[in-house]
Amino acid sequence: MRKISLLFGCLLCMLAATAQIRGNEIRVMVSPDHTDWNYRLNDKCTFTVRVLKAQNLLQNVTVDYELGPEMYPTEVKKGVLLKNGELKLQGTMKTSGFLRCKVTAHVGDRKYEGLATAAYAPEQLQPITELPGDFREFWAKELEGARRTSLQPLMTLLPERCTATVNVYHVSFQTDRWGSRFYGVLCVPKKEGKYPALLRVPGAGIRPYAGDVYTAEQGAITLEVGIHGIPVTMEQSFYDNLMNGALNGYWTFCRNDLRNFYYHRVIIGALRAVDFICELPQYNGQALGVTGSSQGGALSVMTAALDSRVTFFAAVHPALCDHEAFMKKRACGWPHYFYYYGAPDAKELEVVRYYDTANFARCLTVPGWFSWGYNDDVCPPTSMYAAYNVVTSPKELHPYLETGHYWYQEQWDEWLAWLWKQLGIGK
Incomplete structure (x- = not known):
């Protein structure tokens, strides 16, 4: 009887663990x-x-x-x-x-x-934000300076995450100066050969990453990066402490300083991630995509705009769009700098123009896939359309009307199918 009671208790615990709370009555x-x-x-x-x-x-x-x-x-x-x-x-x-x-x-x-x-x-929407006259030259010079710092990549195999067909590594590489590193999870097919590659850039926040093993199993190199210069394989509590402490509100740090603004190092780091991929002996030197949502959607546009080796990108509800729309009482994109943090002084207004997704969108030359919802109150569709409408390269928009700042399953499936088609995998 005692064994039966223990078994019954275990079953109850299993049922409790698998029960889900879904929606509201x-x-x-x-x-x-x-x-x-x-x-x-x-x-x-x-x-x-x-x-x-x-x-x-x-x-x-x-x-x-x-x-x-x-x-x-x-x-x-x-x-x-x-x-x-x-x-x-x-x-x-x-x-x-x-x-x-x-x-x-x-x-x-x-x-x-x-x-x-x-x-x-x-x-008909157009960005309110102004395009600085030296926008392209500024970023070209910043990237040139960063590349004077060698990558000095480090790779550590994660045996517990490897599969029968994919090796998984915790990696890091230097970005814009000595000792300043990006960390990520790299997945590489085990079979000898040359493969296309996909860079995954993150949404806002601080968290660990598992890497995109699923896409790698179809025959592509994948690299999922964090942006904060810290390992991405720690316990969640480690990241929570940073989010509530030293990195709380990181997106606002030094936003009136052109080169010390937090996103300066982030954008450069995403571009150095492309450098890292291109140095991998398994990369085929042909198809290389970048994708992400929200903050990651913005970084996808920015990376594709600044690096000619990127051949396609996919941006889901991209953030950081049309900051200056606030000045015309029109919806601006996350993080709504002037809406939440006060009207800008002249210096801050000048700086954020170099970090506006809409201005990077003007520089795109490769195919892009976009998707968002009309009910998004984090990245309002007004701000995203303003950026999308200035893209002159081949582009697709797939709105999912009811979605807010989240995905529908159909949206996810469509996004993944497009990426795999560009990579030439999953057939």
């Missing part, structure tokens, strides 16, 4: 009256607001709502009663951009949120 649905969420300038958009429980309308719910351009709502109301379970709200835009309806429902002592964002001629 109550959902706030905000639905534009065009199925594609796209409108012509001056057209009326009618948003229908419903609050559902078990897929049925809840009666007499109280909601708060905001309506207007992203980040700058023009209509704000609280305590509106949904007498028949629905509320219809109307708005329009006279200039290109995105009209957002954001709703908070109060049910008992809980709050539930929903939103939808209508597009008004987004193909």
Whole structure:
């Protein structure tokens, strides 16, 4: 009986460990009256607001709502009663951009949120940010200076992460000066031969990395890097301590100093990662892509714009787009420097122009795949379209309307299939 009780207890623990919390019982649905969420300038958009429980309308719910351009709502109301379970709200835009309806429902002592964002001629959006006259020359000179520092790469095999067909290494290499290193996880097919390569650059934050073994198993070299100059194989608590301590708010560090701004070393480090890949004896010297989302989406654009050896890139909800849009009360991209951290002085305004994804986008010459959602409130679609619209190289945009700052499975699958096609693998 004791053995049976122990077994039963173990089964209960296993069930508890595998149980998942998914979603909410109550959902706030905000639905534009065009199925594609796209409108012509001056057209009326009618948003229908419903609050559902078990897929049925809840009666007499109280909601708060905001309506207007992203980040700058023009209509704000609280305590509106949904007498028949629905509320219809109307708005329009006279200039290109995105009209957002954001709703908070109060049910008992809980709050539930929903939103939808209508597009008004987004193909007409252009960046507010100015392109410095010496933008290309500046970055060419900075990279030339950094390359005077040798890579001095270090590679440590991680046997516990290797598979039957792929070797996995913890690697590091110098970036812009002696002792300043990038760290990452390199995955290389074991079979002798020459392979295409993919560089994966990270979203914002501080975390460990596992490397892209899955793509490497299809026949490509993959390198996933961190940007903070620290090993990427430590316990999560190590990174949490940094995020809450010395690197808290790192994206704001020295943003009024052209060469000491935090992202200076980050951008140079991503370019030195390309140097590292190109020195690998297994690289075929042909297909080399770079990809990432959010901060990584920005770094994908930046790396592809500055290094001619990159042959393609994929950017998902790219950040750091059109900082100066704030000056025109238009939605700017993460990290919303002036929106959250105060209006810029002349020096800061000058500096951030060299770190704006929209300005790198002007320099692209290789094919790119883009994707984002209209409901993204971290990287607003207004900011991303502004950058996308100045790209003159071959490009594809795959919007997934309802997504915020996250992926749908279909979006992930489409992104991966495109990357593999460019790499010539996974057939």
